Amino acid sequence: INLDFEKTMHLSYGERRLNIPKAFVLTEYHAVLLYADHVRAICLLNQEQVYQEAFDEARVGKPLSIERDELTGSIYVYTVKTVFNLRVTREERNVWRIYLDKGQYELATAHAAEDPEHLQLVLGQRADAAFADGSYQVAADYYAETDKSFEEVCLKFMVLPDKRPIINYVKKRLSRMTTVETDELDEDRKNSIKALVIWLIDLYLIQINMPDKDEDWRSSWQTEYDEFMMETHVLSCTRQNREDVQQLIAEHADPRNMAQFAIAIGDYDEVVGQQLKAECFAEALQTLINQRNPELFYKYAPELITRLPKPTVDALMAQGSRLEVEKLVPTLIVMETREQREQTQRYLEFAIYKLNTTNDAIHNFLLHLYAEHEPKLLMKYLE
Secondary structure: OOOOHHHHOOOOHHHHHHHOOOEEEEOOOEEEEEOOOEEEEEEOOOOOEEEEEEOOHHHHOOEEEEEEOOOOOOEEEEEOOOEEEEOOOOOOOOHHHHHHHOOOHHHHHHHHOOOHHHHHHHHHHHHHHHHHOOOHHHHHHHHHOOOOOHHHHHHHHHOOOOOHHHHHHHHHHHHHHOOOOHHHOOHHHHHHHHHHHHHHHHHHHHHHOOOOOOHHHHHHHHHHHHHHHOOHHHHHHHHHOHHHHHHHHHHOOOHHHHHHHHHHOOOHHHHHHHHHHOOOHHHHHHHHHHOOOHHHHHHHHHHHHHHOHHHHHHHHHHHHHHOOHHHHHHHHOOOOOHHHHHHHHHHHHHHHHOOOOOOHHHHHHHHHHHHHHOHHHHHHHHO
C-alpha cells in the first residue's frame, strides 16, 4: 500500500489521527484500513480506493480495531459501543479489468474466463497488443478466439508478406465452425465452411507454387497443405464440392495436387487422367494397379501400353480373371512397335493358357500374330 508515512510525521496530532490508520486487515485483493473516524478499502493491485464509510462517533462510539476471521473471511470493526460486520461481496469482480489495464494478459484472461463478455474484451485487446508488437502468429491465435469481424481481422493480416498468420487465423475460425458433423449443419454454415476451405486451399497453393522459392519452401508448405486436406471436416467439405476444388487446383496448374485430391476423394479416373496429361506414365500405371475399378483398365491401358508395354501387360496379367479379356481388345491391337507386339502376344497366351478363355476372337488374334511373326509357334498351337 502506498502510504506516505514520512509526510504524516509533520502533521499535527489531530491531522495524524485522521490520516494514519489505527489498524488494517488484508483480503486477497484489498487492504481495509481503520481510521479514527472512517474505514476505507484500497485495491492492492492498483492502489485505488474502492470503498469508504465514515463513523458517527457520538452514536457508535470510538473505533478501536479491525479484525478478519481467517476461517470465514468476515471483517469486524470494533468500537467502544458495538461491533460492525463489513460484508465483502465478489471482491474479484473487477480484477480482470485491472490486470488488463496493466497489460498482464495471462492473469486478465484467467479472471475473465467465467464471463464471456469480459473474456472477449481481454482476448481482443491481447490480440491487438500482439499484432502491434509484430507477434503476428500469436495475434492470429487470439483473434481467432474473439468475435471480432472476420473481414476486419483478415484485412489486417492480408497486407503482411508472411501468409502463415492469415492461414492460421482462417484455419482456427474454420475449426470453431466445425464442432459438429458437417451433415448436421444448416445451409448458411455449410456455405461459410465451404468458403473458408476454398480460400485456404487457394492460399496454400499460392505459397506452394510461388515462383523463385526453393525446394525447402515448397516442401514445408506442401506438408502443411497435405495435413490440412486430410482433416476430417475438410475432406467432408471437399467431397461435397469436388468440382469447385478441382477447378481451383486446375487454375493453379498443379497436377500433383490435383492427383492427390482425386486420390483423397477416391476419384481415380481423374487421377489417372491428370497423370497421363502430365506424362507421368509410371505413376498413372501404379494408380491403376492400386485401385479396384476394372473399367479404368479398359479406358487407360490402350495409352499406357504404347508408353510402358511390358509393365502394362504385367499389370493386366496380375489382375487375372478380374478383367474381361474381350474388353481389352482395344488395348491389345495397339502394336506400333515390336515390343508392343511381343507384349500383346504374351498377354494373349496368358489369356488362353492360364485364364482358359474360349473366345474365338482372342484365339484368332493370337493365330494371326503367330502366322505373321512366329510360324513355329503357329505349328505348335495347331498341334
